[in-house]
Amino acid sequence: MVMGWRLFAAFLISLVLAACSDVFFHQPYRVLLEPSQLGYEVDDQGKITIVGNNAYVQVAPGAPGGYLERYEYVVVDDSGSEVFAGSSLGSGFVAVEVPEGREVSQDGQVRYLSKKSDPFRFSLDGRVAAEHLNQGAPLNWRVQVTWFVRTFNNDNEISWTQEYQIKYPLQ
Known part of the structure; x- marks a missing residue:
């Protein structure tokens, strides 16, 4: 009987840890694009x-609020090699508020939920598009973006890298 309770307690603890893992063990933020790829079109x-592209920060339940301050990026080709190696091509400032991944009701109840920031613009650089087209518009060029969030609660900087495919034509 005691062994059964221990197994049950271990099971409950594993469920609680699994529920918390999205914030504590995984990335609490993602920047999503609409359309989901970076691209360009060419006229006659x-x-x-x-x-x-409209972009927004998707916030995991329980993640702290803050500001998406800046980004840095590199462009990689089909083989994973940097296209503009050693170039200072890719960085910028954003200054978008990132909402906290929770709400507190008037009676003090806390609800953890996914939220998203207000939209901001993030699009392919024209120099990258021109080089992509000059190289014959290869299928697997990507932009690897490192995003930086400064949190409200303890002024920590959180960074993560995401990859976005370059597509031509993107309609």
């Missing part, structure tokens, strides 16, 4: 038009 005269 060869003029490149960058497709604008």
